[in-house]
Amino acid sequence: MxxxxxxxxxxxxxxxxxxxxxxxYHDDEVADVLAHLAHDSELLDAITRYRLPRLAKVAPPLARAIASFRLQREMRGVSTIRxxxxxxxxxxxxxxxxxxxxxxxxxxxxxxxxxxxxxxxxxxxxxxxxxxxxxxxxxxxxxxxxxxxxxxxxxxxxxxxxxxxxxxxxxxxxxxxxxxxxxxxxxxxxxxxxxxxxxxxxxxxxxxxxxxxxxxxxxxxxxxxxxxxxxxxxxxxxxxxxxxxxxxxxxxxxxxxxxxxxxxxxxxxxxxxxxxxxxxxxxxxxxxxxxxxxxxxxxxxxxxxxxxxxxxxxxxxxxxxxxxxxxxxxPLFPSHQLALAETGLAPDLVDLSTVTPEDRERFRARLASVPPALRPWWLRQYANPILNRAGRIALDDA
Known part of the structure; x- marks a missing residue:
């Protein structure tokens, strides 16, 4: 519904x-707003940067025209929020x-x-x-x-x-x-x-x-x-x-x-x-x-x-x-458990029983892409939900 x-x-x-x-917006405002958006240069530039990046660099007006046409085509017949x-x-x-x-x-x-x-x-x-x-x-x-x-x-x-x-x-x-x-x-x-x-x-x-x-x-x-x-x-x-x-x-x-x-x-x-x-x-x-x-x-x-x-x-x-x-x-995923294990903060809360080799590989690849200076902060994002649920978050951490 x-x-x-x-x-x-x-x-x-x-x-x-x-x-x-x-x-x-209400239904009776939709058509006018969409008509305006189809010619909004900032929106069209944003679309072309992600959908037509090469053309946006060499021929911005053409890229905007194509984006405008596609947007109007996609929204054809849309007159309500539904x-x-x-x-x-x-x-x-x-x-x-x-x-x-x-x-x-x-x-x-x-x-x-x-x-x-x-x-x-x-x-x-x-x-x-x-x-x-x-x-x-x-x-x-x-x-x-x-x-x-x-x-x-x-x-x-x-x-x-x-x-x-x-x-x-x-x-x-x-x-x-x-x-x-x-x-x-x-x-x-x-x-x-x-x-x-x-x-x-x-x-x-x-x-x-x-x-x-x-x-x-x-x-x-x-x-x-x-x-x-x-x-x-x-x-x-x-x-x-x-x-x-x-x-x-x-x-x-x-x-x-x-x-x-x-x-x-x-x-x-x-x-x-x-x-x-x-x-x-x-x-x-x-x-x-x-x-x-x-x-x-x-x-x-x-x-x-x-x-x-x-x-x-x-x-x-x-x-x-x-x-x-x-x-x-x-919901806790292997990324949360592996991050907590990596921090060494609460070994008693770590549960790796459902973690697969694939999970470990994906986590390691992801961690390897993080600059070393940021890794403690990156790991805590994933570890903190487990610590928080267990009441292990210090006041100065929150």
């Missing part, structure tokens, strides 16, 4: 007014077959396709974490999700358009001042609640701001507090448990056997450790998105947890339950 954003309904019109600055996502599903299946050794899903059979949920997951890859959630839902006969994305990633207008076509809504990370931030998060909380309780439309949200580059998954309690804002604006003394229950939060765990961005993450971790800071180059996040999509991921597994009940008195208790489920369900 694919989504219907109800663009012609009275409810959608109200939504359009209240959340125009952050919401995804149709746009159906095209994406085709490319997603292609990406899975080309860059993974298999994608598996658990726990989806326990969720109703007729209900909306707030999926809160660990965060490894900027674009692929919610993309895999969406693909699993689509393949399992569920509606796809609306995706929370930080405005820091929307560095180009065409990126914003593409994300909003794919049902992304904007998380305001760049608002300045306490008053502006409060207003922005009240609006965000209102939109998420509106999506779940009014539109019956599921949402995906990362458990904390930014990717867990060190492999340490931990829910930010501030996110839970934000989620309660909308209910408490309506009912000042609303209990945390009641606010959480109506959102039907489902923790989600995603694990990649290998992370295409692991060396870049190790470089950032090493820089922060040695100099106290890391300065991103321009459009680094966009490059990370491309690397994540095109790079080898090995096996990928996604596990849906159990919906949270109302039995929580504090945001901290909610965060702890999300963490418990994310860590308990986090």
């Amino acid at each position: 694919m989504p219907n954003d109800g663009s012609n309904s009275a409810e959608a019109a109200i939504d359009l007014d209240r959340f125009a600055d952050i919401r995804p 149709e746009f996502q159906q095209r994406i599903a085709h490319y997603m299946a292609h990406m899975i077959s080309r860059t993974t050794r298999g994608f598996s899903v658990e726990g989806l059979d326990k969720l109703s396709p007729d209900e909306a949920y707030l999926f809160i997951g660990n965060h490894r890859d900027i674009a692929l974490d919610p993309a895999f959630v969406n693909y699993a839902l689509y393949d399992g006969g569920h509606d796809t999700v609306r995706i929370a994305i930080g405005d820091n990633l929307l560095q180009k207008p065409f990126v914003t358009d593409l994300m909003r076509l794919n049902k992304s809504f904007i998380v305001p990370r760049s608002a300045k001042g306490k008053r502006a931030m409060l207003a922005a998060y009240q609006s965000l909380s209102g939109y998420i609640r509106h999506s779940i309780t009014d539109d019956n439309h599921s949402v995906w949200l990362a458990q904390r701001e930014g990717r867990a580059k060190d492999g340490i998954d931990c829910t930010d309690t501030a996110i839970v507090k934000m989620l309660c804002m909308a209910r408490r604006a309506e009912e000042k003394d609303a209990a945390v448990g009641n606010a959480i229950r109506e959102l039907k939060i489902v923790p989600v765990s995603i694990s990649y056997e290998f992370d295409p961005c692991d060396i870049n993450k190790a470089r950032e971790l090493e820089a922060k450790h040695s100099s106290g800071h890391y300065d991103k180059v321009e459009f680094e996040d966009i490059r990370s998105i491309v690397t994540g999509i095109t790079g080898d991921k090995g096996r990928v597994k996604l596990v849906f947890g159990e919906p949270l009940s109302a039995d929580f008195d504090t945001p901290d208790a909610v965060a702890e339950e999300i963490d418990r489920q994310v860590l308990e369900h986090y």
Whole structure:
């Protein structure tokens, strides 16, 4: 079952007014946005750099013209979000077959396709974490999700358009001042609640701001507090448990056997450790998105947890339950066990019983490509999920 954003309904019109600055596009906006994108020079340049690299160097105008023609051909007949996502599903299946050794899903059979949920997951890859959630839902006969994305990633207008076509809504990370931030998060909380309780439309949200580059998954309690804002604006003394229950939060765990961005993450971790800071180059996040999509991921597994009940008195208790489920369900691959063994940090936690010679060979080849100075940071990305589950992460590591 694919989504219907109800663009012609009275409810959608109200939504359009209240959340125009952050919401995804509606069906009646799709055609105009696609027509604009087909002639967006920055998007066309980005496409030609990866699809027509030689022609892009010697004859940029011709390369852009070809890319524009192909884009218009690919999007011919697309006039709704549903149709746009159906095209994406085709490319997603292609990406899975080309860059993974298999994608598996658990726990989806326990969720109703007729209900909306707030999926809160660990965060490894900027674009692929919610993309895999969406693909699993689509393949399992569920509606796809609306995706929370930080405005820091929307560095180009065409990126914003593409994300909003794919049902992304904007998380305001760049608002300045306490008053502006409060207003922005009240609006965000209102939109998420509106999506779940009014539109019956599921949402995906990362458990904390930014990717867990060190492999340490931990829910930010501030996110839970934000989620309660909308209910408490309506009912000042609303209990945390009641606010959480109506959102039907489902923790989600995603694990990649290998992370295409692991060396870049190790470089950032090493820089922060040695100099106290890391300065991103321009459009680094966009490059990370491309690397994540095109790079080898090995096996990928996604596990849906159990919906949270109302039995929580504090945001901290909610965060702890999300963490418990994310860590308990986090799939471990041979890369995690081999990395932990390599670090020598916790021999008692290492389990190599299912590791094959092929697994060792792939891991060794991958490790050999990592610069020696970055290897400790690279290894910890894979070892930390095991250490975290066992409560072996020191406070100064998190």
